[in-house]
Amino acid sequence: MPKVRIPTPLRQYTGGSSEVQVSGDTAGETLGNLAEEYPDLRQHLYTSDGRLRSFVNVYKGDEDIRYLDGSETEVSENDELSIIPSIAGGSAGRRCR
Amino acid sequence: MQTRQPLIQSSNGSAELSNEEIARYSRHLIMPEVALDGQKKLKQARVLTVGAGGLGSPLALYLAAAGVGTLGIVDFDVVDESNLQRQIIHGTSDVGRPKMESARDRIADINPNVHVEAYEDALTSENALDVFKDFDVIVDGTDNFPTRYLVNDACVLLGKPNVYGSIFRFEGQASVFYAKEGPCYRCLYPEPPPPGLVPSCAEGGVLGILPGAIGTIQATETAKLILGIGEPLIGRLLLYDALGMRFREMKLRKDPSCPVCGENPTVTELIDYQEFCGVPQAQAWAATDEVPEITVNELKEKLDNGGEISVLDVREPYEYEVANIGAKLIPLGELPERLAELDKDDTFAVHCRTGGRSANAVKILQNAGFQDVYNVKGGITAWSEEIDPSVPKY
Numbered sequence: 001m002p003k004v005r006i007p008t009p010l011r012q013y014t015g016g017s018s019e020v021q022v023s024g025d026t027a028g029e030t031l032g033n034l035a036e037e038y039p040d041l042r043q044h045l046y047t048s049d050g051r052l053r054s055f056v057n058v059y060k061g062d063e064d065i066r067y068l069d070g071s072e073t074e075v076s077e078n079d080e081l082s083i084i085p086s087i088a089g090g091s092a093g094r095r096c097r
Numbered sequence: 098m099q100t101r102q103p104l105i106q107s108s109n110g111s112a113e114l115s116n117e118e119i120a121r122y123s124r125h126l127i128m129p130e131v132a133l134d135g136q137k138k139l140k141q142a143r144v145l146t147v148g149a150g151g152l153g154s155p156l157a158l159y160l161a162a163a164g165v166g167t168l169g170i171v172d173f174d175v176v177d178e179s180n181l182q183r184q185i186i187h188g189t190s191d192v193g194r195p196k197m198e199s200a201r202d203r204i205a206d207i208n209p210n211v212h213v214e215a216y217e218d219a220l221t222s223e224n225a226l227d228v229f230k231d232f233d234v235i236v237d238g239t240d241n242f243p244t245r246y247l248v249n250d251a252c253v254l255l256g257k258p259n260v261y262g263s264i265f266r267f268e269g270q271a272s273v274f275y276a277k278e279g280p281c282y283r284c285l286y287p288e289p290p291p292p293g294l295v296p297s298c299a300e301g302g303v304l305g306i307l308p309g310a311i312g313t314i315q316a317t318e319t320a321k322l323i324l325g326i327g328e329p330l331i332g333r334l335l336l337y338d339a340l341g342m343r344f345r346e347m348k349l350r351k352d353p354s355c356p357v358c359g360e361n362p363t364v365t366e367l368i369d370y371q372e373f374c375g376v377p378q379a380q381a382w383a384a385t386d387e388v389p390e391i392t393v394n395e396l397k398e399k400l401d402n403g404g405e406i407s408v409l410d411v412r413e414p415y416e417y418e419v420a421n422i423g424a425k426l427i428p429l430g431e432l433p434e435r436l437a438e439l440d441k442d443d444t445f446a447v448h449c450r451t452g453g454r455s456a457n458a459v460k461i462l463q464n465a466g467f468q469d470v471y472n473v474k475g476g477i478t479a480w481s482e483e484i485d486p487s488v489p490k491y
Binding site: 008009053059086 | 242264266285290
């Protein structure tokens with residue numbers, strides 16, 4: 001099964017795992033299955049109308065799937081998908097400072 | 098020894114080195130990749146760091162030591178105790194001072210040959226282009242999304258390289274966004290996350306040492322650009338995993354449809370970045386979404402007068418260990434499953450560290466039918482500040 005690397009900010013939704021094996025033949029399928037298995041992850045990966053959020057980048061190996069075949073990018077047994085979210089560090093602004 | 102066009106083309110005569118400087122930079126001068134000509138380029142260079150905090154600290158320290166002639170620093174913040182765990186340009190004696198002043202003093206001590214240009218006002222769409230225009234390299238060490246997009250767009254519009262670094266807990270990212278040669282920040286992240294969805298250091302914490310690694314990488318990239326040596330991180334995203342001690346690299350591509358640096362740019366001037374990042378919207382929602390509150394003074398009074406009120410703490414066990422006021426602890430994440438431990442007919446004052454998580458807890462309790470629940474305004478921090486200073490603030 002392909003591996004999905006989970007970035008630190010999202011590991012709280014995968015029970016702390018940094019790497020998860022999820023089945024899928026395409027990037028879209030794999031991520032969909034990931035969200036099925038870890039439902040709390042869904043809102044962080046997808047918008048309310050089911051599109052992948054644009055501040056979350058998905059890489060197959062070291063290539064952004066946007067520049068491959070997007071959700072249709074084929075993923076095999078030994079492939080690794082990485083979720084790379086936007087991070088900014090620092091202040092919280094208003095909430096919880 | 099140059100492998101690419103240096104940002105500083107040739108010495109303009111203003112960067113001659115004194116004997117003192119030659120002695121100081123000896124270890125640079127004996128390397129062909131730097132040598133006298135390179136050191137003069139460093140001296141002529143003007144580098145602006147947006148932020149003198151976690152990332153800006155090591156960056157400014159190393160660039161000053163390396164002999165960058167002019168360091169511009171944009172930071173309107175004041176040194177706080179909680180900064181000292183990672184913002185190593187500031188010391189204990191600087192708490193309460195503007196970061197600008199503290200940074201300036203430390204740089205003067207490391208290398209009096211460095212000229213510091215201070216910008217104590219916040220960077221905005223109105224002033225960014227003016228502030229940036231006379232610098233050769235801009236380094237992004239900021240702590241929020243609106244400013245990151247502002248810095249990016251200003252750099253693209255002015256044709257300046259933007260040396261990017263960001264951190265969270267045990268992870269960091271670094272790259273060089275230089276629209277003339279590769280992607281910009283928007284090519285990587287066209288849209289910011291909605292406010293509140295991505296935790297900050299204040300909410301999520303950060304290993305203090307982590308920005309040291311990323312800030313130093315940013316300093317390295319800045320020096321390489323100035324000198325025209327090595328391969329900069331243009332078109333490459335460096336990912337640092339401190340816990341696993343692994344570096345990974347992702348390819349970054351220039352997005353031809355990028356609204357700022359693409360083939361048909363639609364953003365040709367700086368916009369309202371707070372709005373772009375949804376900040377005013379989030380604030381408006383927060384305002385309409387308010388929950389009943391109780392101040393720490395009111396709570397203290399009620400408790401002292403034997404009032405029928407229970408206090409619920411929704412922080413994490415490791416926070417409880419640091420400081421607590423003896424309340425019942427149910428971490429926010431566990432609250433929905435543990436509601437049965439609480440009596441619906443009781444009156445509850447719910448607290449967390451500063452009042453954010455507890456507001457969410459109050460909503461959960463209200464939705465579960467609890468009628469008399471209040472959010473402790475300011476959390477245990479306010480309790481420590483106003484009621485009982487022996488309770489540690491963290």
